[in-house]
Amino acid sequence: MWQYVGRRLLLAIPTLLGASIIVFAMVHLAPGDPIAAVMPADASGADIEATKKAYGFDKPLPVQYVVWLGKVVQGDLGRSIATRRAVILDVRDALINSLVLAVSSSVLAFGVGIALGLLAAFRQGKALDKLASGIAVIGVSVPHYWAGIILIIVFSVQLNWLPAMGAASDGGVIEYLRHMVLPTVALALIPLGVITRVVRSAALDILAQEFVLALRAKGLFDRRVFLHVVKNAAPQIFTVLGLQFGFQLGGSVLVEAVFSWPGTGYLLNLAIFQRDIPVLQGVILVLAAFFVLLNLLVDVLQTLVDPRIARH
Amino acid sequence: MTRIVVSIVSLVVALALASPAAAQGTLRIGMTASDIPYTGGQTDNGFEGFRFVGYQIYEPLIAWDLTRGDRLAPLVPGLAESWEVRKDQPTKWVFKLRKGVKFHDGSPFNADAVVFTYESIKKKDAAHFDTYGSAQVTFRLASLTGIKKIDEHTVEFETNKPTSFVPYQLCYMLVVSPAQWQKFKDWRKFAEQPSGTGPFKVTRLVPRERLELEANKTYWDAKRRPKVDKLVLLPLPEPTTRLAALRSGQVDWIEVPPPDSIPQLKGAGFQLVMNSYPHNWTHTLRLDKEPWNNKLVRKAANYAIDRVGICKNLLNDTCIPATGIAYKGHPWFGKPKETYAYNPAKAKALLKQAGFDGTKRPAKAVHLISTSGSGQMLPLAMNELIQKNLKDVGIDVDLQPVEWNTLLTRWRAGFKTADNEGLNAWNISWNFLEPWSGFGRFFHSKSVVPVSVNTMPYLNPEADKLIDEAERTFDIARQNEVLAKLHEILVDDAPWIFVVHDLNPRALSAKVKGFVQPQSWFVDLTSASVTR
Numbered sequence: 001m002w003q004y005v006g007r008r009l010l011l012a013i014p015t016l017l018g019a020s021i022i023v024f025a026m027v028h029l030a031p032g033d034p035i036a037a038v039m040p041a042d043a044s045g046a047d048i049e050a051t052k053k054a055y056g057f058d059k060p061l062p063v064q065y066v067v068w069l070g071k072v073v074q075g076d077l078g079r080s081i082a083t084r085r086a087v088i089l090d091v092r093d094a095l096i097n098s099l100v101l102a103v104s105s106s107v108l109a110f111g112v113g114i115a116l117g118l119l120a121a122f123r124q125g126k127a128l129d130k131l132a133s134g135i136a137v138i139g140v141s142v143p144h145y146w147a148g149i150i151l152i153i154v155f156s157v158q159l160n161w162l163p164a165m166g167a168a169s170d171g172g173v174i175e176y177l178r179h180m181v182l183p184t185v186a187l188a189l190i191p192l193g194v195i196t197r198v199v200r201s202a203a204l205d206i207l208a209q210e211f212v213l214a215l216r217a218k219g220l221f222d223r224r225v226f227l228h229v230v231k232n233a234a235p236q237i238f239t240v241l242g243l244q245f246g247f248q249l250g251g252s253v254l255v256e257a258v259f260s261w262p263g264t265g266y267l268l269n270l271a272i273f274q275r276d277i278p279v280l281q282g283v284i285l286v287l288a289a290f291f292v293l294l295n296l297l298v299d300v301l302q303t304l305v306d307p308r309i310a311r312h
Numbered sequence: 313m314t315r316i317v318v319s320i321v322s323l324v325v326a327l328a329l330a331s332p333a334a335a336q337g338t339l340r341i342g343m344t345a346s347d348i349p350y351t352g353g354q355t356d357n358g359f360e361g362f363r364f365v366g367y368q369i370y371e372p373l374i375a376w377d378l379t380r381g382d383r384l385a386p387l388v389p390g391l392a393e394s395w396e397v398r399k400d401q402p403t404k405w406v407f408k409l410r411k412g413v414k415f416h417d418g419s420p421f422n423a424d425a426v427v428f429t430y431e432s433i434k435k436k437d438a439a440h441f442d443t444y445g446s447a448q449v450t451f452r453l454a455s456l457t458g459i460k461k462i463d464e465h466t467v468e469f470e471t472n473k474p475t476s477f478v479p480y481q482l483c484y485m486l487v488v489s490p491a492q493w494q495k496f497k498d499w500r501k502f503a504e505q506p507s508g509t510g511p512f513k514v515t516r517l518v519p520r521e522r523l524e525l526e527a528n529k530t531y532w533d534a535k536r537r538p539k540v541d542k543l544v545l546l547p548l549p550e551p552t553t554r555l556a557a558l559r560s561g562q563v564d565w566i567e568v569p570p571p572d573s574i575p576q577l578k579g580a581g582f583q584l585v586m587n588s589y590p591h592n593w594t595h596t597l598r599l600d601k602e603p604w605n606n607k608l609v610r611k612a613a614n615y616a617i618d619r620v621g622i623c624k625n626l627l628n629d630t631c632i633p634a635t636g637i638a639y640k641g642h643p644w645f646g647k648p649k650e651t652y653a654y655n656p657a658k659a660k661a662l663l664k665q666a667g668f669d670g671t672k673r674p675a676k677a678v679h680l681i682s683t684s685g686s687g688q689m690l691p692l693a694m695n696e697l698i699q700k701n702l703k704d705v706g707i708d709v710d711l712q713p714v715e716w717n718t719l720l721t722r723w724r725a726g727f728k729t730a731d732n733e734g735l736n737a738w739n740i741s742w743n744f745l746e747p748w749s750g751f752g753r754f755f756h757s758k759s760v761v762p763v764s765v766n767t768m769p770y771l772n773p774e775a776d777k778l779i780d781e782a783e784r785t786f787d788i789a790r791q792n793e794v795l796a797k798l799h800e801i802l803v804d805d806a807p808w809i810f811v812v813h814d815l816n817p818r819a820l821s822a823k824v825k826g827f828v829q830p831q832s833w834f835v836d837l838t839s840a841s842v843t844r
Contacts, residue, residue, distance in 0.1 A: 031714070031715075031718040031721065031722070033717070033721040036717060036720050036721040036724060037717050037720075038356060038444075038447070039356075039447050039448065040356075040358060040448060040451070040452075041720045041723070041724060041740075041765075042451070042749075042753055042764065042765045043447065043450075043451045044451045044454070044763060044764055045761070045762030045763055045764075046763075047447060047450055047451050048724070050447075051443070051447040054443045054447075082347055082356075083347065083348075083519045083520065084444060084499075084500045084503070085500070085519055090519065090520075149552060152552075152553075152556045152560075153556070156556055156559070156560035157556055157559040157560055160560055160561065163560060163562055164553065164556035164557050164559075164560040164562055165548065165553045165556065165557050165562060166521070166522075166546065166557075166562065167521070257550055257553075258550065258552070258553060259553070260546075260548055260550065260553050260557075262520060262521050266520075267520070270346050270347060270520060270549075273346055273549075273715075273716070273717065274346060274347065274717075275717055
């Protein structure tokens, strides 16, 4: 077991290195210029060159990469060009905000999605199944940023119940919770749809297997059968939950932008438009590391739940 | 199950009812900037940075009078009480500084503070040189070459040549507190706890989220002590988010409401304030290549644009037609021969005269435009209308939309790069706040890329002469006359397609009282109050 985890952790290093090279290359090859973003556009050519030099952007790309990597290895992600804060602080603050939303929206989506999926499977073909499938289709089809805008229009602008934007970093717990509601709902939509569908089909697969028939023949009640089905479907569901949670962390750029929620997605969006390269690289690297760790965690959980996997 | 439903419902209701009560006299502003402008003195984020951060925390020696809306905002004494050019040496400017002014940290404002600030921008080897801040402003102080403290309340600036533009440069130099800097010896830390002499002082900075300021109760100009207790600035770059924040009562003031939201906002009781100010939205043409190398074609394009239609139908009257760099009524407007009223027939005739004949030989051009951007208004919709207007008279324009930062980077490099070789124009909006921004950087032959941003390039000895003459003319009224003459020539040469002047729309809650929208890029926030 530990050997397996250790091997996977070692494998994470080349993965992250590869991710960092791709990130670095893409950020630098994209049109636009970090200095153009922070300097007035009509600054003189000489001033622009001087500033580039001061920030090290005049060096060849491979040199810049090695310098950057050398610092990253020591835990220094550099400083934001726009705010001059240490990137690690920016990323930390944003990550906390995103984690909060990822957890709240995952709890909502997983809870409702698993319940709907199982109900739909056990009532296959009935009205409840159709309703659940309908909700699932809407969840995966409606763009979540659009849903976010609609939520704002209804609950903030028209009804004036909930705030439209921001994270109320100063207003206490109640304020923070109030600010969380709408982005949480908007973010939960897609995973809700995906999970409902996956759970439904996983449960249906298992229900169709002979052992279920055998259980029923043995005279087990529905509730006991249900537990067996859930246990057997769990590994597959875990994989999806893990991935969805990962997406919740990194995939909220649009929702966070719509709600001005100061998480990693919002930070990423800002950094892209400001060409704040150190921030961009830092955020993506940290998110990539998160994905790698999350996948590892899911795999470990899977082996714990289903010992057959460990034997392979 | 029922219990769960009940508790969820009661939680939602509790959250909904727990509305926050804003502190009395708090003005909350949703900016278009994507970030809190730099608070360490020489601010960033262009003029929006000066508007909300620079000029609220800090002050220049020479300031803009933003208290009135019925005239172009003039320059007035700021931290300097008076100034004059030495009669015997016209490259030396003596400034008498205001006495009794204190920085937010309590230290006195004096000649040392001015010297310190100047060195933080210009003296690269000084311990207190601010690399980032300097990059923001040093090019605006291009003529200044040195500073000398004469006594506690007098300084002398030296310039590289006799130039009357010095006040137009020093209005951008924001004086910082040397005592506060000494506490940290680090500009980043200074920016977290900044200290200036302005009407507002920073109380809290949450990077990328909010900047909180409080009224400077001991501000030296008693007439301009803020009416509000607190000022909160929020960067809200998404127009829909900004609008929702205003409509849901999370902010009291937003910059640039989307034009199509204006009727709704008015209907819902919000105030919409607008005023003309030195902004122009144009296509800067490439003058060394067909078709825009031909003055007749350029004039034809200017006659082909339905500016009134753009402002009325597309922008809900948040702009006025532009028929030059400046607008009618501006001291630099003069009396141009060409009026560029919408006249497609005249445009076609001019094109024919230039040898382009509609369908048989259309004039073709590729224009680089942005998808959004500061001051760009509604670039896609506006450009599609312009494209149609030009097509109607026989000019085929291919629009190439790129992201704002990309446009700026490519524009700054000029037309003669591999990327830009195929282009004939770019669509960027400008300010013409002072003679350099309005004319010098674009139309002087010495400003050709990469020195500055004459990208076209516009090369006209007559224009050079007039720009130089304006710079040598120390009497402002006389200087304005020279610039008006230059403006007449430029309107006739039409190196740009003049389109519109923005009116700087902002939407305010009905609770905001007393704000005057000046004819400027900047605002005086001290007169505004917020009622409960």
